[in-house]
Amino acid sequence: MNLFKKSLTALAICAVSAGVTLAQAAPIELKFAHVVAENTPKGQMAIKFRDLVAERLAGKVEVKVFPNSQLFGDNKVLEAMLLGDVQLAAPSLSKFQKYTKSLQIFDLPFLFKDMGAVERFQSSAAGQNMLSSMSDKGLIGLGYLHNGMKQLSASDPLRVPADANGKKFRIMTSDVLQAQFEAVEAVPLKKPFSEVFTLLQTRAIDGQENTWSNIYSKKFFEVQPYITESNHGVLDYLVITSAEFWMGLDENVRTELKKALDEAIAHGNAIAAQKAMDDKQAIIDSRRSEVISLTDAERSQWVEAMKPVWSQFAAEIGQDNIDAAISSNN
Numbered sequence: 001m002n003l004f005k006k007s008l009t010a011l012a013i014c015a016v017s018a019g020v021t022l023a024q025a026a027p028i029e030l031k032f033a034h035v036v037a038e039n040t041p042k043g044q045m046a047i048k049f050r051d052l053v054a055e056r057l058a059g060k061v062e063v064k065v066f067p068n069s070q071l072f073g074d075n076k077v078l079e080a081m082l083l084g085d086v087q088l089a090a091p092s093l094s095k096f097q098k099y100t101k102s103l104q105i106f107d108l109p110f111l112f113k114d115m116g117a118v119e120r121f122q123s124s125a126a127g128q129n130m131l132s133s134m135s136d137k138g139l140i141g142l143g144y145l146h147n148g149m150k151q152l153s154a155s156d157p158l159r160v161p162a163d164a165n166g167k168k169f170r171i172m173t174s175d176v177l178q179a180q181f182e183a184v185e186a187v188p189l190k191k192p193f194s195e196v197f198t199l200l201q202t203r204a205i206d207g208q209e210n211t212w213s214n215i216y217s218k219k220f221f222e223v224q225p226y227i228t229e230s231n232h233g234v235l236d237y238l239v240i241t242s243a244e245f246w247m248g249l250d251e252n253v254r255t256e257l258k259k260a261l262d263e264a265i266a267h268g269n270a271i272a273a274q275k276a277m278d279d280k281q282a283i284i285d286s287r288r289s290e291v292i293s294l295t296d297a298e299r300s301q302w303v304e305a306m307k308p309v310w311s312q313f314a315a316e317i318g319q320d321n322i323d324a325a326i327s328s329n330n
Contacts, residue, residue, distance in 0.1 A: 027057075027059055027060055027062040028060065028061045028062070028253070029064065029087075030053070030061055030062065030063045030064070030087045030088060030257075031071065031085075031086045031087050031088070032049070032050070032063055032064065032065045032066065032087070032088040032089070033066045033070070033071040033072050033080075033086045033088070033089050034065075034067055034090050035067075035068065035069045035074050035091075035193075036067065037067060037068060037217075038067050040213070040217070041145070041147065041213070041268045041269070041271040041272035041275060042090055042145060042147075042237060042268060044267065044268055044271050045145060045264045045265060045267060045271075046065045046264070047065060048264040049063060049260055049261055049264035050063040050064075050065050052260035052263060052264060053257065053260050056256055057253065057257070057260075060253055061253060061257065066086075071085075071086055072086060072089075074091040074092065074095050077089045077091060078091070078095070078096075078099070078139065078240070081139070081240070081242045082138050082139070082242055084244070084245070087241055087242065087245050088142075088239065088240070088241050089239075089240055090145055090237040090238065090239045090240065091237060091238065092172065092236070092237050093106040093107070093235075093237065093238055094107055094172040094173065094174040094176075094177065095173070096134065096238065097173070097174060097175065099134045099137045099139060100133040100134045101313075101316035101317060102133045102316075102317055102318060102321060103130055103133065103238070104174070104175070104176050104313055104316060104317050105130075105317045105321055105325060106118075106233075106234055107174050107176035107177050107180070107233060108176060108233070108309060108310055108322070108325075109183075109232050109233055109302075109303075109307070109309055110232050110233075110302070110306060110307065111233075111310070111322070111325050111326070112149075112233075112234055112325065112328070112329065113231075113329045114149065115148065115149060115234070115273065117325075117329045118146070118234050118236065119146075121325045121328035122236075124328065125324075126320070126321050126324035126325070127324075130321075131143075131238075134240075135243055138242055138243050139240055139241070139242060139243065140240070140241055140242070141238050141239070142239045142240065142241055142246075142258065142261055143238075143239045143261060143262060144236055144237070144238060144239075144265070145236060145237040145238070145239055145265050145268050145272075146237075146268070146269045146272040146273070147211045147213060147214070147236055147237065147272055148211035148212060148213060148234070148235060148273075148275075149211065149231040149233070149234055149235075149276075150211055150230070150231070150232060150233040150234065150235050151210065151211070151212065151215065151227055151228060151229055151230055151231070151232075152164075152169075152208075152209050152227070152228040152230045152232065153200075153208055153210070153215060153220055153221070153224035153226065153227045153289070154169075154206055154207030154224060154226050154228070155200075155207065155224065155225060155226070156206070157292060158207070158226065158228040158230075158292070159228070159292060159294065159298050160298055161184040161301055161302055161306075164181070164184045164185065164186040164207075165184070165186065166185065166186070166187065167186050167187065167206035168186070168188075168206045168207075169181050169186050169187070169188055169189065169205065169207045169208055169209065170188075170190075170191045170195075170196050170199060170205050170207075170208040171189065171190055171191075171208075172193075174190075175313075176309060176313055177209075177233075178190070179309045179312055179313070180232075180309050184302075184305050189205060193218075196208055197218055197219060197223065200220060200223045200224055207224065208220065208224075209233065210235065211235050211276065212275075212276045212277075212279040212283065213275045213276055213279045215227065215279070215283065216280075216283055217279070221283045221286065221288050221289040222286075222288050222289075225288075225289055225290060226289065226290050226292060227283065227289050227290070227291050227292065228294065229291055229293050229294065230294065230299075230302060232302065232306070239261065239265065
């Protein structure tokens with residue numbers, strides 16, 4: 001082989017080697033799909049995570065955020081995740097019922113007195129163990145993201161449990177939430193979140209339960225003349241990924257991603273806490289809906305009526321988990 005041909009061969013080998021190197025160096029694409037707008041706590045958390053990863057893992061990982069159900073709704077995203085079509089999502093805790101029973105604890109009525117208690121429980125050994133409760137199904141929880149405490153809205157005032165008798169309330173797909181409303185002789189209806197405003201506006205349903213930020217952002221207060229400040233439950237999300245994807249990452253990359261995610265979740269939770277206060281005040285200022293404050297005696301009636309739901313689901317959730325949640329109130 002003459003010198004010219006040898007040179008061409010060497011160049012070709014170098015080119016192929018360079019191509020392989022470039023292919024290996026291509027950043028890992030991480031698709032983060034969620035169902036809400038970018039100006040929500042969850043939306044802001046996702047953007048913060050994307051930006052932190054771009055700053056710290058440039059060239060190694062690229063996060064692409066898909067808000068507003070652009071890729072998948074909460075009912076389909078977990079199946080898509082197991083197929084590798086999306087790597088990160090943050091559905092509400094009620095959405096995991098078919099994968100694990102333990103997370104139903106967050107739907108139990110009047111279990112947590114405030115968001116501080118929720119935070120303490122989620123940070124405890126029992127709360128952290130729940131993150132891995134779906135590992136046998138191929139899913140790993142990476143952290144809890146807050147929305148806030150739930151309130152009751154209705155077309156008529158709700159002061160005592162008897163006021164809910166016979167009324168239709170929209171709920172998420174959750175057996176616990178169904179039992180919660182049945183405990184006060186109400187009629188729970190499992191309906192998509194996207195349909196709630198129209199159902200309320202047309203009086204197809206009488207009421208619903210939600211956080212201050214959801215009641216405000218979705219304008220439920222405009223079609224519900226009464227909101228009872230019950231703080232009877234919590235609406236939080238679980239940031240979730242597939243075990244196959246997560247464990248397939250280089251350990252250093254995985255460590256950096258978890259650090260970035262923890263910071264992003266803290267950022268989102270701070271926004272959620274502020275938004276709950278601001279949106280509650282905005283609803284009061286609008287004078288479109290009357291906010292009802294329960295007396296201690298009235299609240300006690302709701303607690304006593306709904307508390308039997310705890311024992312109804314204790315076997316599925318684990319009494320030890322419920323006990324740990326109760327202790328978080330102190």
